[in-house]
Amino acid sequence: MKKVMWVWALWLMLASFAWARELPDFTELVQKYGPTVVNITSTQLVKSGSAGGQGQAMSEDDMLEFFRRFMAPVPGMPDGGMPQQRQAPSEVPVRSSGSGFIISPDGYILTNAHVVDGADEVTVKLTDRREFRAKVIGADDSSDVALIKINASNLPRVTIGNPDQLKVGEWVIAIGSPFGFENSVTAGIVSAKGRALPSDNYVPFIQTDAAVNPGNSGGPLFNMKGEVVGINSQILSRSGGYMGLSFAIPIDVAMQVADQLKTQGKVSRGRLGVVIQEVNAGNADAFGLPKPAGALVSGVEKGSPAEKAGVQVGDVILKFDGKTIDRSFDLPRLVAATKPGSRAMLEVWRNRALKNISVTVGALPDAKTAASGKPAKTSRMPNKVGLVLADIDEAQRHALGVSHGVKVEEAQGAAARAGIQPGDLILAVSNIPVKSVAQFNQLLAGAAASKRVALLVKRGEDTVYIPLRMP
Numbered sequence: 001m002k003k004v005m006w007v008w009a010l011w012l013m014l015a016s017f018a019w020a021r022e023l024p025d026f027t028e029l030v031q032k033y034g035p036t037v038v039n040i041t042s043t044q045l046v047k048s049g050s051a052g053g054q055g056q057a058m059s060e061d062d063m064l065e066f067f068r069r070f071m072a073p074v075p076g077m078p079d080g081g082m083p084q085q086r087q088a089p090s091e092v093p094v095r096s097s098g099s100g101f102i103i104s105p106d107g108y109i110l111t112n113a114h115v116v117d118g119a120d121e122v123t124v125k126l127t128d129r130r131e132f133r134a135k136v137i138g139a140d141d142s143s144d145v146a147l148i149k150i151n152a153s154n155l156p157r158v159t160i161g162n163p164d165q166l167k168v169g170e171w172v173i174a175i176g177s178p179f180g181f182e183n184s185v186t187a188g189i190v191s192a193k194g195r196a197l198p199s200d201n202y203v204p205f206i207q208t209d210a211a212v213n214p215g216n217s218g219g220p221l222f223n224m225k226g227e228v229v230g231i232n233s234q235i236l237s238r239s240g241g242y243m244g245l246s247f248a249i250p251i252d253v254a255m256q257v258a259d260q261l262k263t264q265g266k267v268s269r270g271r272l273g274v275v276i277q278e279v280n281a282g283n284a285d286a287f288g289l290p291k292p293a294g295a296l297v298s299g300v301e302k303g304s305p306a307e308k309a310g311v312q313v314g315d316v317i318l319k320f321d322g323k324t325i326d327r328s329f330d331l332p333r334l335v336a337a338t339k340p341g342s343r344a345m346l347e348v349w350r351n352r353a354l355k356n357i358s359v360t361v362g363a364l365p366d367a368k369t370a371a372s373g374k375p376a377k378t379s380r381m382p383n384k385v386g387l388v389l390a391d392i393d394e395a396q397r398h399a400l401g402v403s404h405g406v407k408v409e410e411a412q413g414a415a416a417r418a419g420i421q422p423g424d425l426i427l428a429v430s431n432i433p434v435k436s437v438a439q440f441n442q443l444l445a446g447a448a449a450s451k452r453v454a455l456l457v458k459r460g461e462d463t464v465y466i467p468l469r470m471p
Helices: 002-022 027-036 251-264 281-287 305-309 330-336 394-400 413-418 437-445
Strands: 037-047 066-069 091-102 108-111 121-125 131-140 145-149 171-176 184-197 200-208 220-223 227-237 246-250 274-278 295-300 316-320 343-350 353-360 387-391 406-411 425-429 452-459 462-469
Touching: 027 037, 027 171, 027 220, 037 108, 091 171, 108 251, 131 251, 145 251, 171 227, 184 246, 200 227, 200 251, 200 330, 227 251, 246 251, 274 462, 281 452, 281 462, 295 305, 295 462, 305 353, 316 330, 387 437, 406 413, 413 462, 425 437
Parallel strands: none
Antiparallel strands: 037 091, 037 121, 066 227, 091 108, 108 145, 121 131, 131 145, 171 184, 171 220, 184 200, 200 246, 220 227, 227 246, 274 295, 295 316, 316 343, 343 353, 387 406, 406 425, 425 452, 452 462
């Protein structure tokens, strides 16, 4: 019995030793690169009685999870950075805390754009407790990257890594100032790569489960080699705090933005002038694609580089300048990273065949808005797919910004199951422009049973393809 217990104890000891050897040791990494991480305090003068201010506590969303860019109120300041005794009758300082990291010995620092957004004063504090007033060289809201500069020399700097070599499941650590606790270290793994987040079209985020919280914003994400692979930027949370989903901007994207901010004070992005959507299994079947892939063009802006090059609605862009478009969100990132005025080759799927199109990339302009239309009169008889449709006259087409189409009054049956809604405009059936309700019904009558047709639908400001399986 004693021998069995001794063997069991020895096995447990060896197993514990083996397990301990498998766990990573971050001590040397933190000791070497911790001094490259800085605390950033932004001060904004806000009019008395204003409801705004970065320093105020973040509100909870009790309905759905939401992506949030995060900062922290400065510790020790009442009301999350808002002084109780106002210092001036017209303006009060609101302070908030974020993080950053040194990328050059002469004082250039990377952080998030939202950390310094609207700041009247930016203060950088190093780990040796020295403080500097920082100058904002430039900030890019689209990528949430900012470059700031302090007047110092011989500073420790980070080593820049290659996010393309990151593997899902490998260890990473985050260093920053969560809730103002400077140089806090947390660890986790890479949960996913190339994540697309709402309202962020140009950043393929790195998802991790390293604990980051308000105040980590702008801090570095390190791999086990001690290389910076990302900037911690957003979290997914119900409460505003860490819930296991953290997102970092790949460092290569951030450095490209920083280089442009340093040399020209702004960021120039390429543009095609197309509206795209994801290619799902239904659309792939409707367009005869071997598998769901690429970016489906559901709209082409007039006078855009895409229109001039001959890109058409219904094209599926499979490659841009030799780079494969696996998911639709790959395209805007590749185009945006292309210098305006340069030439690129598109590989598109059109009429069940591959086609190459040469395009001159334009410069990204401000977003445009579209007009809405008036309700139309119609009969209430649904067609074979469950749609009650109405013709639109010339005045309505002009108001809606279209040259053709029919309006959906009611959607039932197969059409409702496909996702078509009242108020939608159907512009085309399998790339054939629809000019009347009668023509639409004729096109459906010619479609084979149980086969899918692709309906080009305008909904509000967007146009999308919706695959509809015929009864």
